[in-house]
Amino acid sequence: MGRGIELGSEMDLPTEPGLMALTDADVADLWLVPGEKEHKYTRGVVGLLTGSHTYPGAAVLSAAGALAAGPGMVRYLGNSPLVVPAFPEVVPAAGQVQSLVIGSGLTSLAEARARYDAALAAGTPLVLDAGGIELAYERDLPEHVVLTPHAGELSALLRAKGEAVTRDDVEARPAWAAKQAAQLTGATVLAKFATDAVAAPSGELYAQPGGPGWAATAGAGDVLAGLVGALLAMHAHDLQTGDLQGITPAKLAAAASHIHAQAAIAAACSQGRVGRPIRASEIAAHIPHVIERILND
Numbered sequence: 001m002g003r004g005i006e007l008g009s010e011m012d013l014p015t016e017p018g019l020m021a022l023t024d025a026d027v028a029d030l031w032l033v034p035g036e037k038e039h040k041y042t043r044g045v046v047g048l049l050t051g052s053h054t055y056p057g058a059a060v061l062s063a064a065g066a067l068a069a070g071p072g073m074v075r076y077l078g079n080s081p082l083v084v085p086a087f088p089e090v091v092p093a094a095g096q097v098q099s100l101v102i103g104s105g106l107t108s109l110a111e112a113r114a115r116y117d118a119a120l121a122a123g124t125p126l127v128l129d130a131g132g133i134e135l136a137y138e139r140d141l142p143e144h145v146v147l148t149p150h151a152g153e154l155s156a157l158l159r160a161k162g163e164a165v166t167r168d169d170v171e172a173r174p175a176w177a178a179k180q181a182a183q184l185t186g187a188t189v190l191a192k193f194a195t196d197a198v199a200a201p202s203g204e205l206y207a208q209p210g211g212p213g214w215a216a217t218a219g220a221g222d223v224l225a226g227l228v229g230a231l232l233a234m235h236a237h238d239l240q241t242g243d244l245q246g247i248t249p250a251k252l253a254a255a256a257s258h259i260h261a262q263a264a265i266a267a268a269c270s271q272g273r274v275g276r277p278i279r280a281s282e283i284a285a286h287i288p289h290v291i292e293r294i295l296n297d
């Protein structure tokens with residue numbers, strides 16, 4: 001079980017009962033370090049239905065986030081021409097996946113819908129990001145679907161579910177908004193702010209202090225979506241059988257948020273003080289080093 005820190009009013013979120021933040025030690029506890037019996041399929045395969053001809057780079061960034069956590073394989077199922085040239089490790093063919101990320105940079109959900117339906121029917125853990133979040137407007141979802149909205153997407157989701165809220169309301173009460181979205185959709189919600197709020201319909205709630213303001217840069221959310229996908233794939237078997245042993249989709253999403261923030265700090269603040277500007281791809285590049293530190297220190 002996690003050793004999360006209980007949070008109080010020092011957070012840039014209203015105090016909510018049960019609000020927790022995962023630490024390095026919590027992330028180390030949930031990590032599955034591969035042993036000699038593992039092979040690429042047992043370690044988890046992440047499918048990415050991200051990017052488009054309009055936003056080809058979003059797919060590269062989601063792939064960077066997924067690869068950085070070291071899954072057994074990343075399959076790319078979208079139509080960005082940039083992914084395989086950027087990452088020859090990525091397999092551009094459909095097949096078995098243990099998690100599926102839908103959204104970042106997708107311009108149409110028409111092709112995504114069949115894969116979404118199949119993934120829900122099969123109980124495959126899902127991440128819905130950016131435009132993919134609109135798929136959550138339509139039906140009740142299970143907890144192993146993780147939505148990753150920013151404030152604009154979160155307020156649109158709440159309005160689609162009948163809540164009369166504005167983006168300002170959501171920005172004023174991020175933890176409340178994430179909880180509402182989890183209650184109304186049935187999914188786990190990782191709401192992206194300076195401090196990310198992660199809520200499950202069960203009431204489980206995390207506030208993960210974010211990286212520096214330099215992390216608020218285009219594509220940082222795409223990296224995070226891929227990273228969440230990799231963590232879901234790592235634990236897909238237990239998520240699907242319900243044998244959770246304390247490792248819930250919300251805890252995995254909060255772990256991804258923690259790693260992402262730590263990678264942004266490592267990228268931007270290596271000299272301490274105010275730090276320096278960073279690109280989203282630099283956050284992804286620092287993720288393996290953050291994981292190394294978490295697992296070894």
Ligand SMILES: NC(=O)C1=CN([C@@H]2O[C@H](COP(=O)(O)OP(=O)(O)OC[C@H]3O[C@@H](n4cnc5c(N)ncnc54)[C@H](O)[C@@H]3O)[C@@H](O)[C@H]2O)[C@@H](O)CC1
Pocket residue numbers: 054055056057058059103104105106130131150151152153167218219221222
């Ligand atoms: N390199 C790339 O190709 C990138 C592609 N991206 C993709 O580009 C597509 C469209 O992105 P857009 O930026 O146009 O659309 P967004 O949905 O990000 O933004 C639409 C509107 O929402 C509001 N908004 C955005 N972020 C907000 C925040 N954090 N808090 C409050 N309000 C916010 C703003 O008013 C904005 O005009 C998405 O599919 C996205 O995934 C982005 O991820 C950035 C990087």
Ligand SMILES: Nc1ncnc2c1ncn2[C@@H]1O[C@H](COP(=O)(O)OP(=O)(O)O)[C@@H](O)[C@H]1O
Pocket residue numbers: 130149150192193194195196210211212213214215216217218219220221222223224260
């Ligand atoms: N002020 C901030 N300080 C630190 N991190 C931030 C801040 N604002 C946003 N973030 C982080 O930046 C990322 C932005 O994601 P998102 O809005 O989806 O951007 P994009 O769609 O361009 O990838 C999220 O991981 C979020 O937690």
